[in-house]
Amino acid sequence: MGQRLSKIYTRTGDQGETGLADGRRVSKDHPRVEAMGEVDSLNSQLGLLLAELQLQLPACPALAELQQVLAPCQHRLFDLGGELAMPDYQAVTAAHIGQLEQAIDRWNEELGPLQNFILPGGSRLIAQAHVCRSEARTAExxxxxxxxxxxxxxxxxxxxxxLSDLLFVASxxxxxxxxxxxxxxxxAEKPD
Structure with missing residues (x-):
């Protein structure tokens, strides 16, 4: 693949602009940069969820399937960020969406119908899956x-x-x- 970054700081963004891969310079609060940042935040939160899943595997090996399904999502999010940075680049495909839908369907079959709204929590791992879900909605x-x-x-x-649907079902x-x-x-109880 070769060396991608020879220098981490460039000083080119010190005035509030950043460069896109197509050569354009845009403000750091441009909607494209905002979208890229939210996808990056989601990817970081997903990394934390995957790390937490890894820690729980010895006690609950049944979580391995979630890790196998969610780990590739980090790569797709990086691809998606690439699409945002380089508008001519296309990496995420309908097949990737199909993979998410297959996992959602398989997991929903095991879970059965949702009886009520649920709140984030119950364990750190469940709450982190909900954080990822809400980050996915923000990125969207x-x-x-x-x-x-x-x-x-x-x-x-x-x-x-x-992906946000998948993360809800994963939780x-x-x-x-x-x-x-x-x-x-x-x-809440309604006042009389």
């Missing part, structure tokens, strides 16, 4: 904001949407496989 919103200005490929947007599956009860939302 930022990409939709960019899409309103500069059209993005529908596949890119669909991947983020499906439920973690709870089930760890034997932890989901925290069900309880509606």
């Amino acid at each position: 919103r930022r990409c939709q904001q960019l899409n309103a200005l500069e059209a993005l490929r529908p596949t890119l947007l669909a991947y983020l949407n499906r 439920r599956l973690i709870a089930k496989r760890q034997g932890i009860a989901e925290i069900l939302w309880q509606e």
Whole structure:
């Protein structure tokens, strides 16, 4: 692959702009940079979830499947970030979305129907899956904001949407496989 970065700091961004791979310079709060940043944040949170899963494997080997499904998602998110940085680059495909959908369907079959809204929590691992889910939704919103200005490929947007769905189902599956009860939302009592 060769050397990608010979120098980490370039000083070219000190004035509030950054360079895109196509040579354009944009402000660091440009919607494209915002979208790239949110995808990066999601990828970092997913890395934390994967590290937590790895720690739990000795006590709960049934979590290995989640790790196998989620680990490639980090690579796809990096690809997705590449698509945002280099608008002509295309890496995320409909097949990648299909892989997420297959996992969602398989896991949902094991879980059964959702009986009520659930709250993030129950264990650190479950809560981290929910953090990733909410980060995926934020990344999707930022990409939709960019899409309103500069059209993005529908596949890119669909991947983020499906990934957030996968992470929601993953949180439920973690709870089930760890034997932890989901925290069900309880509606506030209404005043008389």
